[in-house]
Every structure is written in C-alpha cells, then in structure tokens.
Amino acid sequence: MPEMVLRTENLRKDIGSKNIVSDINLDIRPGEVFGFLGPNGAGKTTTIRMIVGLSKITQGDIFISGNSVRSRFREAMRDVGCIVENPELYRYMSGLDNLRMFARLYKGVGRERVDEVVRIVHLEDAIRDKVKTYSLGMKQRLGLAQALLHRPRLLILDEPTNGLDPAGIREMRTLFRDLADQGAAVFVSSHILSEMQMMCDRVGIINHGRMVAVHTVEELTSLSDGGGVQLLVRTGDNAAALQCMNGLQMKASLDSDGVHVATAPERVPELVRALVGAGLDVYAMDTQKTRSLEDVFMKLTGEEKQNG
Amino acid sequence: MGNFLSLVGVENTKLWKRVSTWIMPLILAVVVIGICGLARMQTAMIGSGSVSISAGQSQSKTVSGGWRQTLEEQNKVMQASVDAAEKSDRQADKNQIDSEKFRIAKNQYYLDHNQKPAEVSDSSSNVFGSSYWQRVMNFGMGFFIALFAIIACTGLVAGEFSEGTMKTMISRPFARWQLLTAKLAAVIGYTVFLSVVAYLVTLGGIAAFFGTGGTGTPVLMWLGGSVAAVPGFGASLLTALLDLLSTIVYLLLAFCLSAVSRSRALATGLSIFLMFGGSFTMLIADNFSWGKLIFFADTAFSTFVTGGAPFYGITLGLALIICGVYCAAFLASAYVAFTKRDVAG
Ligand SMILES: Nc1ncnc2c1ncn2[C@@H]1O[C@H](COP(=O)(O)OP(=O)(O)O)[C@@H](O)[C@H]1O
Ligand SMILES: [Mg+2]
Numbered sequence: 074m075p076e077m078v079l080r081t082e083n084l085r086k087d088i089g090s091k092n093i094v095s096d097i098n099l100d101i102r103p104g105e106v107f108g109f110l111g112p113n114g115a116g117k118t119t120t121i122r123m124i125v126g127l128s129k130i131t132q133g134d135i136f137i138s139g140n141s142v143r144s145r146f147r148e149a150m151r152d153v154g155c156i157v158e159n160p161e162l163y164r165y166m167s168g169l170d171n172l173r174m175f176a177r178l179y180k181g182v183g184r185e186r187v188d189e190v191v192r193i194v195h196l197e198d199a200i201r202d203k204v205k206t207y208s209l210g211m212k213q214r215l216g217l218a219q220a221l222l223h224r225p226r227l228l229i230l231d232e233p234t235n236g237l238d239p240a241g242i243r244e245m246r247t248l249f250r251d252l253a254d255q256g257a258a259v260f261v262s263s264h265i266l267s268e269m270q271m272m273c274d275r276v277g278i279i280n281h282g283r284m285v286a287v288h289t290v291e292e293l294t295s296l297s298d299g300g301g302v303q304l305l306v307r308t309g310d311n312a313a314a315l316q317c318m319n320g321l322q323m324k325a326s327l328d329s330d331g332v333h334v335a336t337a338p339e340r341v342p343e344l345v346r347a348l349v350g351a352g353l354d355v356y357a358m359d360t361q362k363t364r365s366l367e368d369v370f371m372k373l374t375g376e377e378k379q380n381g
Numbered sequence: 382m383g384n385f386l387s388l389v390g391v392e393n394t395k396l397w398k399r400v401s402t403w404i405m406p407l408i409l410a411v412v413v414i415g416i417c418g419l420a421r422m423q424t425a426m427i428g429s430g431s432v433s434i435s436a437g438q439s440q441s442k443t444v445s446g447g448w449r450q451t452l453e454e455q456n457k458v459m460q461a462s463v464d465a466a467e468k469s470d471r472q473a474d475k476n477q478i479d480s481e482k483f484r485i486a487k488n489q490y491y492l493d494h495n496q497k498p499a500e501v502s503d504s505s506s507n508v509f510g511s512s513y514w515q516r517v518m519n520f521g522m523g524f525f526i527a528l529f530a531i532i533a534c535t536g537l538v539a540g541e542f543s544e545g546t547m548k549t550m551i552s553r554p555f556a557r558w559q560l561l562t563a564k565l566a567a568v569i570g571y572t573v574f575l576s577v578v579a580y581l582v583t584l585g586g587i588a589a590f591f592g593t594g595g596t597g598t599p600v601l602m603w604l605g606g607s608v609a610a611v612p613g614f615g616a617s618l619l620t621a622l623l624d625l626l627s628t629i630v631y632l633l634l635a636f637c638l639s640a641v642s643r644s645r646a647l648a649t650g651l652s653i654f655l656m657f658g659g660s661f662t663m664l665i666a667d668n669f670s671w672g673k674l675i676f677f678a679d680t681a682f683s684t685f686v687t688g689g690a691p692f693y694g695i696t697l698g699l700a701l702i703i704c705g706v707y708c709a710a711f712l713a714s715a716y717v718a719f720t721k722r723d724v725a726g
Contacts, residue, residue, distance in 0.1 A: 125552035128723035147383070151554040161545035166398045174394050177387045178553050219549070 076139055078103050078152070078227045078258035079124070085132035086119050093119045094282040097133070101258045103226065106249045108273035109262040112370075116282040117262040118158060121231050124260075125155045138226055151179070154225035156233060160216020164205040168196060168215045171204060172222065179223040190218040193248065209236030217245075221252075228252060229260045234268060246272045266369060270294060278373060285373050296369055302338050303361040307331040309354035317351050318344065333361070383554040385563065392567035396537055402571070405529040406578045412525060413579060417586035420509060448497050452488040459485050472693050473668050480689030483603040490601060490608045499595070509587070512595025514613025516587045518620045518687060522579040527628045527656060530572040531635040535648040537564050539639035543646070548724050557720040565636060572632055576625045580617075602686045623682035630680050630704045631656050637711035641718045666692045673699070676707040 077100045084097035094116035101107045111117050122128040124135050126146055135142040140149040162171045172190065176182040191200050194214040199207065207215065213236050220228060228249075234242050249259045249272055263269050269276050269290075276293050278285040288296065307330070308314040314332050318325035321344060325334040336344065348355055396402050459481050466475045491498045499511035509516035538561075541547040550560055600616035602609050611619070635652035642648050659677025666672030666679075673679055673692070679700035684691050 122723070127548055127551050129721075147554045147556060150552055151383075153552055155552050157548060157552075159545075161549050163395060163398070163546055164544065165400075170394070170398060174391050177391055178383050178555070180384070 080136040083133035087131045103256050105274045106253050106259040108269035108276040110269050110276050111279035115279045152226040154220030155229040156216040157231045162204050168200045175219045190221045194218045231262050303335045305331050305359045307357040388563040389566045392563045410582045413582045414586050417590040421590040456485050456488050475693035483689040486608040512598045513593050517617045520583045523624045526575045527631045530632045531652045533571050534568040534635045535639045535645050539645040539648040542643035561719045580621050620683040627680045627682050633708045633711040637715045640715035676704050
C-alpha cells in the first residue's frame with residue numbers, strides 16, 4: 074500500500090467549550106482527487122485550518138507524507154500547497170513579486186518555476202500588475218499559482234471554484250487530473266455535490282462536524298439518483314402516458330410541464346417501446362438533474378441510523 | 382527546514398515593497414536638513430546681538446579675574462547646592478545632583494587642563510553647541526526614528542493580520558517562532574537603517590550649514606561618575622548607539638502590541654500614545670523613587686552620558702536593566718501570543 078499523503082486520526086477541534094468537528098478520520102492517497110463535501114457550516118474549513126497549521130489541533134493528529142503536523146510541522150508543510158477560503162496575497166505587490174517572494178521560502182524553486190506556474194494558471198497578461206487590481210477570479214488563479222510553486226505532494230483547496238467562471242472551473246478540473254496523474258493528491262472542499270461528482274475520484278462527506286461517509290464518485294452517483302434515472306417525458310397525451318407508465322409499475326406523476334418518471338436505466342428502452350406501442354407522440358425525454366446534496370444526506374444519515 | 386535567512390529576506394521584501402518604507406527615511410533626511418537650515422537662519426538673525434552681549438560678558442569676566450575665577454566661583458555655588466540637596470529628604474530636591482556633579486567636574490577639567498571652555502567665550506556657539514561634534518550629538522532625531530520604526534513594525538507584524546495575509550505565511554516549512562523572529566530581524570534592521578540615515582545626514586547637514594569648526598575638540602562625557610574627554614567621532618557614535626537602544630525599547634513595545642492585538646491601527650495608535658504619554662512618567666520618577674520602575678522614565682539613555690542622570694536614584698546601568706526586563710517581557714508576550722493562538726482566515 075502506498076504511503077498516505079494525508080492522514081487524519083480522530084481529529085477534533087473545540088473552540089471555547091464548543092465542539093466544532095470530531096472524529097475526523099481521513100486517508101488520502103497519492104494520485105487521487107479527493108472531495109471534501111458538506112453544507113455550509115459543516116466544519117470543512119475548520120478541518121482544513123488544522124491540516125495547514127492555521128489552528129491548533131484539540132485532539133488527534135494529522136500526518137502529511139508521514140510527518141505529524143503537531144511534532145514535525147516544518148517537514149509536513151514542505152509537502153503542502155494550499156488556499157484556505159479566499160486567497161490573501163500582498164495587494165501592494167505585483168503578482169510576480171508575490172510569487173518570487175514565496176518561491177524563496179522553498180529550496181530549489183527558481184524563476185523558471187515561477188514562470189511555469191504563471192503559465193499553468195494562465196495569468197501571463199496580468200502578472201506584472203498589482204494584486205489590488207485583480208478580480209476575484211484572478212486572485213484565485215494567483216492563489217493557485219503560489220500553492221503549486223514548490224510542487225507539493227498535497228494540494229489543499231477550500232471551495233476553490235468560488236469566483237471562477239465555468240471555463241475556469243473546467244480548466245481547474247483538468248489541472249487537478251494532471252496533478253493527480255503526476256502522483257500528487259488533491260484535496261478539494263465544496264458544498265456543491267455536482268461539482269464534486271465531476272472533479273473527484275472519492276468524496277468524503279461531512280455534516281455537523283462529523284464524517285458521514287466516504288464514497289467513490291460511482292458509489293455516490295448511484296446513491297444520489299437511487300440507482301435510477303429521473304425523466305421528464307412530454308407526449309401528445311400526457312394523461313395516457315401516465316397510465317402507460319403506471320401499467321409498467323414505474324413511479325410517475327403528471328405535472329404541468331409533462332410526466333415525471335423514475336426508473337432503472339435499463340428499463341428506459343422498455344418505456345420508450347410502450348409509449349410508441351400505445352400510439353403516443355413523444356416530443357421530449359429529458360434526464361432530470363440528480364438529487365440534491367440534502368437528499369444524499371438524508372439517505373446516508375438514514376442508512377447510518379439503520380446500521381447503528 | 383526552509384532557510385531562515387531567506388525568510389528574513391522575504392520579510393525585507395514585504396517591508397521594502399511598501400512605498401512608505403522609502404518615504405520615511407526621505408522625510409527624516411528632509412527634516413534634518415530643514416532644521417539645520419532654520420537654525421542657521423536663526424543664528425544669523427540674532428548673531429549681531431548675541432555677539433555684543435557675549436563680548437560684554439567676557440569683558441566683565443576679564444575685569445573680575447578671568448575665566449578661571451568664573452569657573453571656580455560657579456563650582457563653589459554648585460557644590461553648595463549639591464551638598465544641600467544630598468542632605469534633603471525630598472527626592473524632588475535631589476534630581477539635579479548628578480547633572481550638577483557633571484558640570485562641576487567639567488569645570489574642574491577645564492581648570493586642570495588650563496583650557497578656556499568654548500561655551501564662555503565663543504560667539505559661534507548656538508542652539509546646538511559650540512563645536513562640530515557637540516552639534517551633531519545635540520541633534521536628536523530619536524522621536525522621528527522611533528515613530529517611523531513603530532509604523533514599519535506594526536505594518537509588518539499586525540498589518541499581516543489586518544490584511545489577512547498572515548494565513549498565507551503560516552503553512553510554510555517554518556515554525557511560527559521563526560516567522561516572528563524574521564519579522565523582528567527585519568524591523569530592527571530597518572530601525573538601524575533609519576538611525577544610520579539620520580546620523581549621516583546630520584553629519585553632512587551640520588557641516589554644510591555650520592561648517593566643521595572644532596572637529597578636533599574632544600567632547601567631555603560623563604562616564605561612570607567621571608569626566609572623560611572622548612574624541613568627537615567616538616562620542617557621537619556612542620550617543621547615536623544609546624539613542625538607537627532607546628528607539629528599540631519603543632520598537633519592542635510596538636512589536637508586542639502588534640503581535641498581541643493583531644490590529645495595525647490599534648498597535649500603531651497605542652504605541653505612539655504610550656511613547657508620548659510615557660514621558661509624563663518622568664514627573665513621577667522626579668518625585669517618587671519607584672517611578673523609575675516605569676520604564677518610560679528611563680529610556681533617555683544618551684542623557685546619562687551627555688548631561689547626567691535625569692533624576693535621582695538612577696544610573697545608565699540601572700536604566701538599561703529596567704528597560705531590558707521590560708523588553709524581555711514584551712518579547713515573551715509577543716512570542717506566546719503569536720505561536721499559541723489560532724490564525725483567522
Ligand atoms: N472561531 C469560531 N468560533 C466559534 N465557532 C466557529 C468558529 N469558527 C467556525 N465556527 C463554527 O464552526 C462551524 C463550522 O464552520 P466551518 O468549518 O467554517 O464550516 P464550512 O467551512 O464547512 O462551511 C460553523 O458552525 C461555525 O459557526
Ligand atoms: Mg468553509
């Protein structure tokens with residue numbers, strides 16, 4: 074088994090007498106993009122802040138490439154690049170000055186590497202401007218550049234898609250894949266399920282400060298759509314179509330925009346044949362978006378209750 | 382892990398990329414030159430009047446037996462007042478003892494070396510003193526240097542919290558105490574830089590506006606209770622060094638307030654307020670012996686060697702020890718606050 078890039082053991086954080094997160098156990102392998110998913114206030118940022126040394130660990134420990142964040146902080150941080158919440162850089166300096174300055178904090182990061190990360194994040198045009206003139210998206214890119222400078226084995230990004238346009242998000246997805254292919258681990262937090270499904274290999278779900286589950290994206294997808302598909306069907310006679318679906322023992326309901334039906338993917342052809350066989354004109358069959366994060370939580374926490 | 386010297390370099394970059402870091406030494410230079418110029422104009426304006434007065438004085442002194450007799454008479458009067466003060470129970474009466482002893486010893490030095498003191502006869506003496514090095518030494522820019530050092534320090538330490546960039550520095554291969562030490566090194570370096578700028582500009586400014594007359598005259602200093610004739614350059618360096626130490630006391634106060642409060646505005650405001658307000662503790666020290674334990678009263682280190690102890694019951698050594706203890710406390714609280722507390726972000 075390869076050495077874990079990141080491992081947390083029974084991690085706990087109390088602020089004052091209030092418990093914020095507890096019993097966080099995570100194992101992140103080299104070469105994977107790991108999604109840390111949870112609604113606002115779940116404890117994602119709190120956990121990340123402990124991993125990168127911004128806040129003290131109340132209980133438990135964190136290991137990065139085997140180095141304890143508690144006792145071998147400097148060695149642990151050598152392998153980490155991160156952005157926690159908004160990237161805060163030196164506004165009175167240019168982007169390039171910022172990067173050159175951060176480069177000096179690591180051995181063997183020279184000017185060529187600085188130029189290289191500027192290209193990776195596509196910030197060539199603005200890199201000589203002062204950071205105070207940057208848009209949020211540009212700051213995100215610069216933040217990403219400083220996190221990548223020293224080729225960290227672990228890249229940690231807290232809600233990195235904030236402020237990025239769809240094209241930027243797509244680029245970021247490709248970048249994560251490339252980094253993972255080169256053997257790094259990428260740890261991304263988000264509260265948006267569909268985003269995680271698109272960019273991650275595995276997803277850990279946190280709610281109310283506790284880990285709810287860790288799943289591969291395939292498992293998660295089947296969880297979130299209940300192993301089936303939801304279709305919106307529009308025909309020449311929707312009431313007849315509904316009868317037809319009920320006849321097939323499919324869960325269906327009539328609505329103003331058409332008939333909503335949920336079924337297993339392998340039964341879709343059967344449905345189409347039935348509709349055509351009934352002489353109905355099929356105008357549209359749209360796949361509906363998967364269930365919300367809340368639905369998945371309901372399902373997961375429900376399962377937990379059954380198991381427990 | 383990371384190289385500590387690179388970290389100091391990084392802190393210096395942060396410091397010198399701020400425009401204010403360049404403006405402050407410029408202001409310092411302009412102020413020094415400006416004050417020199419104003420003082421020169423003032424001397425020129427009242428020049429004729431003061432010449433006639435001092436000429437009259439020296440004439441009357443010549444009549445009554447020359448400068449030696451004047452000094453001897455002065456010493457008798459001063460010795461009597463010192464004797465009276467030492468018998469007094471009230472501290473307020475005793476505050477001048479050390480500086481009077483210094484004046485007596487200076488007069489005695491002139492008498493012993495049969496050397497006419499410049500102050501009595503020299504018409505070229507003015508607000509800053511009678512010789513080149515005297516003028517350099519009396520030209521104190523300590524307040525401005527401390528003010529600018531405080532501004533730089535609160536910017537580099539508290540400013541990173543106020544601007545949110547501190548979190549970008551924490552997750553690096555350095556321990557937190559190293560981050561803080563690098564900042565300390567950078568601001569002390571800047572304070573030294575400001576002091577050197579002020580010193581060099583003063584050397585040049587005084588030479589340009591008042592000439593370099595009396596460069597060879599040694600300066601009489603009050604070292605450990607006896608008069609020492611110190612070559613002017615050495616004497617001015619010693620005063621500059623002691624002034625630098627005074628500035629560093631206030632710098633460390635600002636450093637501590639920055640690390641503890643994490644607010645640039647609060648740390649700057651409070652440091653400057655305390656630097657101003659602190660001088661009033663001198664009034665307490667004038668009247669109560671415990672007053673010296675409030676370090677503000679003791680920070681005028683160079684006064685001890687150029688004019689005598691500012692109040693009764695203090696020596697340079699004691700002043701340095703008291704301030705040193707305070708500085709240790711400032712540093713300890715700064716490091717504890719910086720290493721133990723969570724960083725927002
Ligand atoms: N300094 C703090 N003091 C008290 N409560 C806090 C503090 N920081 C975070 N919290 C609480 O901890 C919970 C988790 O916050 P956070 O980790 O920021 O959530 P997330 O990043 O998942 O949205 C929230 O309920 C928040 O109110
Ligand atoms: Mg968050």
